[in-house]
Amino acid sequence: xxxxxxxxxxxxxxxxxxxxxxxxxxxxxxxxxxxxxxxxxxxxxxxxxxxxxxxxxxxxxxxxxxxxxxxxxxxxxxxxxxxxxxxxxxxxxxxxxxxxxxxxxxxxxxxxxxxxxxxxxxxxxxxxxxxxxxxxxxxxxxxxxxxxxxxxxxxxxxxxxxxxxxxxxxxxxxxxxxxxxxxxxxxxxxxxxxxxxxxxxxxxxxxxxxxxxxxxxxxxxxxxxxxxxxxxxxxxxxxxxxxxxxx
Amino acid sequence: xxxxxxxxxxxxxxxxxxxxxxxxxxxxxxxxxxxxxxxxxxxxxxxxxxxxxxxxxxxxxxxxxxxxxxxxxxxxxxxxxxxxxxxxxxxxxxxxxxxxxxxxxxxxxxxxxx
Numbered sequence: 234x235x236x237x238x239x240x241x242x243x244x245x246x247x248x249x250x251x252x253x254x255x256x257x258x259x260x261x262x263x264x265x266x267x268x269x270x271x272x273x274x275x276x277x278x279x280x281x282x283x284x285x286x287x288x289x290x291x292x293x294x295x296x297x298x299x300x301x302x303x304x305x306x307x308x309x310x311x312x313x314x315x316x317x318x319x320x321x322x323x324x325x326x327x328x329x330x331x332x333x334x335x336x337x338x339x340x341x342x343x344x345x346x347x348x349x350x351x352x353x354x355x356x357x358x359x360x361x362x363x364x365x366x367x368x369x370x371x372x373x374x375x376x377x378x379x380x381x382x383x384x385x386x387x388x389x390x391x392x393x394x395x396x397x398x399x400x401x402x403x404x405x406x407x408x409x410x411x412x413x414x415x416x417x418x419x420x421x422x423x424x425x426x427x428x429x430x431x432x433x434x435x436x437x438x439x440x441x442x443x444x445x446x447x448x449x450x451x452x453x454x455x456x457x458x459x460x461x462x463x464x465x466x467x468x469x470x471x472x473x474x475x476x477x478x479x480x
Numbered sequence: 481x482x483x484x485x486x487x488x489x490x491x492x493x494x495x496x497x498x499x500x501x502x503x504x505x506x507x508x509x510x511x512x513x514x515x516x517x518x519x520x521x522x523x524x525x526x527x528x529x530x531x532x533x534x535x536x537x538x539x540x541x542x543x544x545x546x547x548x549x550x551x552x553x554x555x556x557x558x559x560x561x562x563x564x565x566x567x568x569x570x571x572x573x574x575x576x577x578x579x580x581x582x583x584x585x586x587x588x589x590x591x592x593x594x
Contacts, residue, residue, distance in 0.1 A: 254560035261560075268564060275571040279578050286582035287589065295526045309522055329519045333512060340508040343550050344501060353496045464550045468543055474515075475539040479522055480532050 263458045267465045270427075274469050277420050278476050284412050300390045306409035308478050314381050328478050331374045332470065335428075338367030339467040346460045349453025354442060357456060361439045364463065368432045375425050382417065417477070424473055427466045434459045507549045514542050 244250035254261060289304040298310045309324035316327070341363040348356030385400025390407040392398065398407050401414035408414065438459050447453045518538050525531045548554035553561055 254557045254563070256556060256560060264560070264564060268567060271568060271571070275574065279571075279575045282575055282579040283582035283585075286579050287586035289586070289590070307527060325519060325522050329515060332515050336508065336511045336515065339546065339550055340504060343504045343507075344499075347499060347501060347504065351497050351499065353499075356499065461551055464546055467550075468546045471539060471542045471546065475518075475535050479518060479535045 257454060259454060259458050260461065263461045267461065270465065270469075274423070274472070277416075277423065278472060281416050281420065281476065284416065288410055288412075300408050302390075302392075302406075302410055304409070306413060308480075311382075311408045312378075312478060316377055325478055327374070327378065328474060331371055331378075332474050334367050334371050334374065335467050335470050338364050338371065339464055341367060342460045342463045346453070346457050349447070349456045352448065352453070354445065354448050357442050357447075357453060358439065361435060361442060361456070365432060365435050365439065368428060368435065368463075372425060372428055372432070375421065375428075379418075379421075382414075420473060420477060424466070424469055427469065431459075431463050431466050434462065503549065507545050510545055511542055514538050 252258075256264070285305050291298060291304045291307055295307065298307050300306060300310075312328055313322050313324045314327065315321065315323045341360045345357050345360035345364060348360055383400050383402065385398075385407045389397045389399040398405050400407055401411075401417070403415055403418065404411060406414035438455055441447060441455070442453075447455060518535055521531055521534055553564065
């Protein structure tokens with residue numbers, strides 16, 4: 234057996250020599266994984282739509298809204314708090330800020346991928362660090378949001394028997410029907426888990442970049458693949474922002 | 481362009497070309513502006529069918545910019561673009577169908593059980 238033939242690159246169609254869709258194996262598989270993840274998040278948001286529409290909607294004037302288990306709450310009356318500005322009515326301001334932070338982290342991720350194309354190790358390191366920072370900011374904001382949601386407002390909600398409940402958990406909810414709180418925890422929690430996994434992946438590729446692994450490999454495709462995942466997390470948030478907070 | 485990661489190393493070794501970031505920042509400003517517009521509508525307009533439609537249209541625009549530019553899908557092959565878009569489009573149908581179903585389930589609950 235001639236050993237040199239083994240080192241020839243395989244180029245035949247049935248020989249592993251072709252690239253379907255002209256995309257590398259890793260990137261293609263990342264796209265398919267993201268498609269399957271889209272199904273999961275779509276299932277969550279569809280469930281939200283189904284459950285919301287099987288409840289009564291609040292029909293009164295927007296200014297007279299009060300928390301009640303009888304109808305689905307208006308989101309901008311629930312999410313109107315901002316850290317450090319206690320007692321002020323700032324509908325959705327904090328969520329809008331979180332959205333901006335996540336979009337910014339997406340931009341620094343694209344810049345890291347772009348630096349990778351130029352084989353610029355220093356720039357890749359810099360932009361990956363910024364992405365990790367903004368991602369962590371987002372997670373921190375979500376922790377604040379959850380804490381506020383769980384502890385509730387000072388007024389709370391008075392039930393029919395006169396008892397008062399404050400905040401929300403999986404079985405009771407001062408903002409409306411308990412299912413509203415359940416969906417909040419599941420949807421934003423599942424998204425937050427994705428952000429957290431993204432940060433872990435970013436830290437791993439940051440360490441590899443610092444060690445020069447990709448420089449020696451000759452390409453920064455791993456940064457691109459993690460980049461695809463990171464943008465997807467941003468994309469999901471855009472939909473969560475609309476369908477959970479705005480609509 | 482699709483598998484550029486393998487082929488972009490043909491410049492001179494040791495020389496790093498300058499960054500091309502104009503398109504990236506342009507996309508960023510579009511996304512920020514769209515979010516700001518959504519936020520302004522949430523502030524200025526009372527909830528309703530019209531406001532929701534505005535939100536959904538702006539969301540689709542934002543999603544387009546993220547997927548096409550940041551995720552680079554616009555520059556992939558046609559077949560890959562359709563492979564991603566067709567299953568996703570079917571999800572819109574699922575969403576609309578189950579929202580209608582939810583309304584109907586709600587009507588039954590409030591008509592017959594309360």
